[in-house]
Amino acid sequence: MATELLSPLLPQRRRGLAVAAAVPLLALLLVVVIFFHAPLPTTVSSPERVDLTLVAGAREKGAVCLDGSPPGYHLRRGFSSGSHNWLIYLEGGAWCNTAKSCFARTVSSFGSSKFMRAVKFSGILGNDHLENPDFYDWNIVVVRYCDGASFAGDAEGEDPDGTKLFFRGLRIWEAVVDELMGKGMDTAKQTLLTGCSAGSLAALLHCDNFRRRFPQEVSVKCLSDAGFFIDVKDLSGERSIWSLFNEVVHLHNVREVLPKDCLQNKDPTECFFASELIKSISTPTFILNSAYDSWQIQNVLAPDGSYPGQAWSSCKTDIRNCSSTQIDVLHGFRKKLVSKLKVAEDKRNWGLFIDSCFTHCQTPFNISWHSPISPRLDDRTIAEAVGDWYFGRRQDVKLIDCEYPCNPTCSSRLSTA
Numbered sequence: 068m069a070t071e072l073l074s075p076l077l078p079q080r081r082r083g084l085a086v087a088a089a090v091p092l093l094a095l096l097l098v099v100v101i102f103f104h105a106p107l108p109t110t111v112s113s114p115e116r117v118d119l120t121l122v123a124g125a126r127e128k129g130a131v132c133l134d135g136s137p138p139g140y141h142l143r144r145g146f147s148s149g150s151h152n153w154l155i156y157l158e159g160g161a162w163c164n165t166a167k168s169c170f171a172r173t174v175s176s177f178g179s180s181k182f183m184r185a186v187k188f189s190g191i192l193g194n195d196h197l198e199n200p201d202f203y204d205w206n207i208v209v210v211r212y213c214d215g216a217s218f219a220g221d222a223e224g225e226d227p228d229g230t231k232l233f234f235r236g237l238r239i240w241e242a243v244v245d246e247l248m249g250k251g252m253d254t255a256k257q258t259l260l261t262g263c264s265a266g267s268l269a270a271l272l273h274c275d276n277f278r279r280r281f282p283q284e285v286s287v288k289c290l291s292d293a294g295f296f297i298d299v300k301d302l303s304g305e306r307s308i309w310s311l312f313n314e315v316v317h318l319h320n321v322r323e324v325l326p327k328d329c330l331q332n333k334d335p336t337e338c339f340f341a342s343e344l345i346k347s348i349s350t351p352t353f354i355l356n357s358a359y360d361s362w363q364i365q366n367v368l369a370p371d372g373s374y375p376g377q378a379w380s381s382c383k384t385d386i387r388n389c390s391s392t393q394i395d396v397l398h399g400f401r402k403k404l405v406s407k408l409k410v411a412e413d414k415r416n417w418g419l420f421i422d423s424c425f426t427h428c429q430t431p432f433n434i435s436w437h438s439p440i441s442p443r444l445d446d447r448t449i450a451e452a453v454g455d456w457y458f459g460r461r462q463d464v465k466l467i468d469c470e471y472p473c474n475p476t477c478s479s480r481l482s483t484a
């Protein structure tokens with residue numbers, strides 16, 4: 068199954084997270100190809116393409132991509148009964164944590180709008196009611212990710228050769244929301260802020276702030292898809308993901324978006340984790356994540372170098388190849404993830420869909436969002452569960468799957484990353 072996030076873009080020096088400089092770029096290219104162009108096996112017709120819009124006046128506001136170019140988004144206008152409803156989807160694509168890895172992004176759409184093209188909308192973004200039963204007629208906006216820090220930083224820097232780099236995720240977020248307000252979002256009746264992976268973390272970071280942009284009578288909710296990164300040790304006992312986040316937070320000066328109550332007793336890096344963020348969010352939020360998130364297993368639990376030899380390579384690429392000892396380690400990961408979701412379970416008006424399928428990002432693809440072979444919990448597809456929660460059609464919208472491999476609806480087509 069395609070993911071939009073294949074490489075963590077991690078530094079070369081740290082053991083366990085080493086990635087050669089060329090690899091992230093290649094992976095980013097693959098990412099673009101897979102996310103936006105790969106045909107999905109169950110579909111025949113080709114999905115619609117939506118053009119890129121560059122943010123007006125971005126340079127004056129300092130709201131720019133890593134290379135200083137204006138950021139961009141894709142807007143498809145809503146129609147009929149959806150014309151006053153807005154869904155904002157923040158693109159993902161890991162993070163850059165060093166000047167070097169951020170500079171590497173400037174030759175791709177993840178660091179420069181010079182490389183952004185029209186994209187195809189499918190899954191939760193699609194305009195066909197069969198593939199997307201509840202949101203198909205909404206105004207749908209995909210915001211491109213070109214800052215490298217989940218739309219959250221505000222700083223400047225230089226790459227090793229002295230080229231200026233802009234870490235302006237927060238200003239990009241604000242400039243995009245301002246521009247959309249001027250295009251009709253100011254009269255929205257219902258809105259949903261979402262995104263996948265690093266974009267999903269961004270949706271959590273900005274959720275309450277987005278709520279405050281609308282009058283009380285407007286329905287504002289947030290949906291996090293594969294953004295529930297957890298602070299666990301890798302196989303070698305190192306806190307690799309914490310170290311990565313720590314570098315991202317400091318390089319990009321991520322602070323203003325972090326919840327004040329968290330910052331009072333924790334350091335900013337801890338407050339960048341979804342498990343801390345959800346404690347502070349007061350807007351109704353739905354957490355969608357696999358308990359065996361393939362990206363997290365590959366990059367958080369078992370990053371290259373965190374285990375000897377080849378023992379984990381085959382297991383982390385395809386869960387069907389894991390030994391029973393390895394599966395026990397994965398169950399341990401699931402247990403930690405589920406325990407950190409207790410906060411969400413206890414909140415009224417929140418929703419959960421925590422499946423046991425080995426996958427990462429399930430909303431932007433027909434195949435996982437809503438199709439005959441979608442993962443199901445309580446006999447509901449993700450689209451149905453999210454719709455039930457958003458529109459209050461049912462009360463039981465907190466669904467947590469049993470342990471892998473108990474769920475027969477985890478298609479083998481979703482089982483590889």
Ligand SMILES: *[C@@H]1O[C@H](CO)[C@@H](O)[C@H](O)[C@H]1NC(C)=O
Pocket residue numbers: 106107110111112113114115187188189190193195197198433
């Ligand atoms: C998703 O499904 C719709 C409706 O069946 C189809 O038009 C579209 O092409 C599909 N998207 C992709 C990416 O295959």
Ligand SMILES: *[C@@H]1O[C@H](CO)[C@@H](O)[C@H](O)[C@H]1NC(C)=O
Pocket residue numbers: 380381382384385388
């Ligand atoms: C999984 O195991 C099969 C059978 O041993 C092997 O052919 C395949 O290459 C393995 N997959 C990965 C990703 O290592």
